[in-house]
Each structure stands twice: as structure tokens, then as C-alpha cells.
Amino acid sequence: MSERVAVIGTGQTKHAAKRDDVSIAGLVREAALRALEDAGLGWADIDAVVIGKAPDMFEGVMMPELYLAPALGAVGKPIMRVHTAGSVGGSTALVAAHLVTSGIHDRVLTVAFEKQSDSDAMWALSVPQPFSAPLLAGAGGYFAPHIRAYMRRSGAPGHIGMQVAVKDRLQALKNPYAHLHLPDISIEMVEQSVMLWDPLHYLEACPSSDGAAAMVLGSEQAAAAAQVDTGRRPAWVHGMAMRSEPTMFAGRDQINPRAGRECAADVYRQAGVTDPRRDFDCAEVYVPFSWYEPMWLENLGFCDEGDGWKLTDAGSTSMDGGDIPWNCSGGVLSSNPIGASGMLRFLEAAMQVRGEAGEHQVDGTRRALAQAYGGGSQFFAMWVVGTDKP
């Protein structure tokens, strides 16, 4: 039997380059307390905790979930850790949701974080491997060649990436939790920023952030009780899916990975979505480098292959008049606490559905998509949330 599950509380930290006012424990606790408060619950009401973050090498704290258990009220309760690289925030939320749909727990707290100021992600992602040439140069060095291949395959003009970089930063101005607030952002400013990984400019890449995200997921009964207590409606989960594929195999399409396409097909089938561009009111999608917006527009079926950049170019993904706003929160391009970045997509989609997104709310949102990807584009996690009980 599969029970219904809903988001009944959300919380996030103010994301920043350096949150030196808190430790990792303080960071996750800040997000968790906000989620509990939003759900009208206390620590004692939580049955289990599911936590995720990017690889331990980032902060150099091995298995941090063990030391974080007390800070998350998890002493004497089940706590588990999820590992799926950059997509982990999304996968973590899905694992937590399964603990409810399986009927095991009623109220699960899920948390994800990264404290990049305690870490050196460029180093951690570029460690020389045995018997290999030391050519790795961070995530940007990995993804930039695939972006170039996308530009060649689709014939997209060079300004598309810069347009996404500007759009997401303008939307971030409406989100008080976003790390980057760049009121003067413009195409010229992006174009004049350093070309870090040609064809990617500095301002087409995500920042390094400290931050955490948390959600309380509840059963049907828990959702009803929370709504009575808080007056805030739940975001019902209409579909959830994860897919992965090997990083390297002959003929692998790294621009439009099959795992992403199949993950989307699965989650759409569960939610009864047949035309994503029409059926969703907005979407929160993992876009750490600007060009991943058009690439994921295609991978997620919002348009035909090769046409993603045309939607971006036409302003269709902008809150400012577009028909399918993407990343109203400012997205990963504006806040990137890596482990939390995927969960922020899931959380922001839920906030939209609950009508709680404040200034970056898309009015009347009834259904929203969240996606997170990770590793060498080989891990995908998605959910569809909506106002209606499924």
C-alpha cells in the first residue's frame, strides 16, 4: 500500500558565502527549526530524520550525520544519510517521502546542507586520481565541454547562457534567503566577467554558499492536523522518481541524458502530466551553470530537442511575463550550498504550491516541478507537487 505524503513545513537559512556565525550543526538546526515552526511542530513530534549533503571530502568531516544527530533532535530516533552527489538534496527528500508513503512514519524531518566556507570544493572535485593525468578542474571544467557540445548541436546563439545568468539573478532579488543579490546584473556585466571555463563566464556559474534546507513531510493525517494548527495548506506530492546511469559508456548522450528523460517520464506518468509546459505553473530546476536551463528544458520535455534555447530567448522561463517561470527563487545560480541545492528546488516548488513564496510567488500555482541532478549528469531526482490531494 502506498500512503499519501505532503510537505507540511519548510525552512531554509539565509545563504551566504560565509556563515561564520554558525557551525555546521548550527546551520542545519536553523533550517530545521524554521521547518518545524512552519509545520507547527516540535522536535518530539518527529519520527525520523533523513539527511543529505555532498561528498564528505568537501568539509573534511567524515559521516557528519553522526555528530549532527543531537542538533537535529534525532537522538534515539532513526536517522539516515543519502549520497547522490549534487542531486542529493532531491534524493534525500524522496527517501524521506518514501518513509511516509510506505506507512512507516507519519512525520519525517529531512535536511540537507553544505558549508562551503569550511571546504574547498574546487580542490575536492579536482583531486588527482591514481594513474591519471591531473586535468580535472572543478565542476565547471567538467560541464563546460558538454555545454559547448550543446551549443554546436542546437545551434544556440552565444547570448543564451548570459540571458539565464541575468534572469535568475533578477529573480533572486525577490528571495530574501538567496545568497547573491546583484541588483545591477546585466548582459554586459556577465560578458565582462572573467571567462573561467570557456565558454562559461564567471557570472554564468553558481556561487559557493553556506546554507541548509529542511522540510517536514507528513502523512495524510499529519497534513490535516498541521493545516488545522497553522492555517497553511500542505503541498501534496503527486509523483516522485529517481534515475541514474553510468558516467561513462559508449554513445552516452551527456547533453540530454537518458536517465533524466526517463525520470521525467516516470514522474509525469504518476502525476498525470502530459504537457509539462502547459501542466506546470512553475518549475525549480538544478541549473548550476547558465546553459543547463535550455539543456534541461529539452531533457524535461518542455519543448522538442534543440528548441530549449528558443524558450529561454523568448523569455518564456522568466517570472516577468513568461508562461513557464523557471527558478523564481533565483535557483542554484544565486545560492549554491551544494548538498542543499537540490532540496531547495524541492522546497521552493512546495512553497509555490502552498502559496508561501512571498515576493517570488507565481500567483495561482497549482502544480510545480522540482528537479535535481548530480555527478557527471548521472543522478536525477524529481518530484511533482500540487495543491490537490492526489
Place this chain on the structure above:
Amino acid sequence: MAEAREPVTTLDTPIRLEYLFSAGIAQSKNLRGLAEGRFVGQRCPVCSKVYVPSRGSCPVDGVPTDEEVALGNTGTVTTFCVVNVPFAGQSIEIPYIVAQVLLDGADISFMGLIQEIPADQVRMGLRVEAVWVEPDQLGPSMASVKHFRPTGEPDAEYASYKDYT
């Protein structure tokens, strides 16, 4: 009394870990080839794709790739980026070109450094060849390949490498 200073908030404490790495049968064949200045791949008996370096099994068909395939020194740049970001532990002077190189006869590309050509002239489809380190420097590592350089041949047709970017 010490003079007033900024409070210490973080300390870098370098640590060192020593470990033994066993390359396994398939990768060892490839590494021994590199130590002799040549590329060795393996063919999948089901899909016939040639993997270099091979990990001993086909990721698609899940079968052992026993057949060894000697590969030549030339290949095609399928895509690339210009790295211009400094970071801790970096050993190559920036800016440098990292490309996906598809060796002739192989069905998967790998990362290679492109040199002996101005950065702004590197392009998708560029034909390149491996430049090996001096014979006494050769070892069981990709570091035996100093870099790749243009062969001077005409560029490869996009259709010939578009599925290998």
C-alpha cells in the same frame, strides 16, 4: 600583551593519506600499454564498442571485455573547454585546453590536454596525436601522455564524432 588581531576562525591543517591502489586486470593492461607508449583498449563481445581505458566489462551489456585492441596515436577533439581558473593543487599553468579526445578506432572519448596550438584556434573536430614523455619517463599512467597536438590533417566531419562529445 599581544596586539589586537582579527580573530582566528579557520585553520588549514594539511593531512596526508598513504594508500595502496590495485588497478585490476583490465586497467593494468591499459597501464602497461601506457608504460610502453601505446594505447590499449578492449572490445565488448556483444555491442563491439571499443573502450579505452577499459574497466574490464561493458557498462551497457554487463559482460567481460576480454578482446584487446591496439589503438593508434591519433584521434579527434570532440569537444573542449579552456580552463582559466586557478585552484589549490593545480599542476598545469592556466589557461589550458582540456578536450575530449576520441582515439581512432575507439568508441569512447577521454580527457586530454591540447598543446602546440593557440587556445583560440582549438575547435571541435580538430585532428590530434598523442605526444609521449621521453622514453625513460614513461610509466603506467596517463601522465605518460604529455599532451595532444594537431596533426595538420583536415578537421573531422561533425557527423563522425557528434555521438562522442
